[in-house]
Amino acid sequence: MRETVDAFWLCLAGALFANMAASQGGRLSGTLRIPFFRVDGGRTWHDGRAVFGETKSWNGVVLGVIVAFCLVALLALIQGRPMAQWVLPVVLGSLGAPVVDLAKSFYKRRRGTASGAPAGIWDRLDVPLGTVAALLLWCAVSSRGHNLFSPVISGLLLGLLLLGPLGHHVVCTLSHRLSLKKSPY
Numbered sequence: 001m002r003e004t005v006d007a008f009w010l011c012l013a014g015a016l017f018a019n020m021a022a023s024q025g026g027r028l029s030g031t032l033r034i035p036f037f038r039v040d041g042g043r044t045w046h047d048g049r050a051v052f053g054e055t056k057s058w059n060g061v062v063l064g065v066i067v068a069f070c071l072v073a074l075l076a077l078i079q080g081r082p083m084a085q086w087v088l089p090v091v092l093g094s095l096g097a098p099v100v101d102l103a104k105s106f107y108k109r110r111r112g113t114a115s116g117a118p119a120g121i122w123d124r125l126d127v128p129l130g131t132v133a134a135l136l137l138w139c140a141v142s143s144r145g146h147n148l149f150s151p152v153i154s155g156l157l158l159g160l161l162l163l164g165p166l167g168h169h170v171v172c173t174l175s176h177r178l179s180l181k182k183s184p185y
Contacts, residue, residue, distance in 0.1 A: 015131040016171045017071050018064030018094035019101070023181045025060025034059065039102060045109070052105045053115040061098050068094035089138045096130030096137075116183045123172075124165035132157055 029036045037058040040051035072090045076083035104122050105115070113119065135157065176184035 013071060013075075014068035014090035014093040015097040015127050015134070016167050018068040019097045019127050020171050020175045020180065021067035022060035022064040022098055022101075023175065025057045025063045026055060028063060029057070029059045047110065049109045049112070051109065052102055053109055055115050056102060056105055061095070064098060065091060065094045088141075089135065092134035092138050093131050096132075096134030097127040098130070100126040100130035100133070118183070121165075124169055127167070128161055128165055132161065 026036055028034070038052075038054060039056040039058055039061070040053075042054075043051050045051050068090050069087070072086050073083055076086060104119060104126050107122075108115075108117070108119055172181065173184050175181040
């Protein structure tokens with residue numbers, strides 16, 4: 001049970017910090033003179049608009065995974081626990097959020113919404129939904145026999161859906177105030 005709770009918190013922390021770091025992918029690319037690789041490769045959809053938008057980059061996705069991985073390494077070191085058991089949930093969590101964020105961006109581009117413009121509740125749900133998907137995937141592939149419908153897993157998923165938007169709001173607001181993001185969404 002403790003392992004599952006640890007995986008939950010690390011998955012959420014990984015997703016939140018990965019999301020904050022991902023927004024820095026373009027800025028870091030320019031600073032370090034690294035080529036900027038758009039997720040959509042600059043392609044447009046049938047409606048003539050960008051598939052995801054010019055701010056969604058592989059640079060940000062990779063940076064998010066690296067930041068999440070470093071967070072796990074630090075937490076494992078502090079707690080004196082082996083890092084290997086936490087790598088999969090954190091990497092999945094740090095990838096789950098950008099996947100849902102890309103889906104949100106795709107939807108916003110189809111509606112003609114500008115990049116960075118508010119999207120209501122969807123701006124707070126991409127990280128929690130991506131993390132829930134990642135945690136469910138982790139439970140499914142874990143050899144530890146986790147039951148997706150156990151009270152522990154159900155409680156963690158419910159907690160994630162309730163606490164995730166709040167955590168996402170706090171991290172986005174903090175990122176905006178620290179001038180790491182252009183908008184607080």
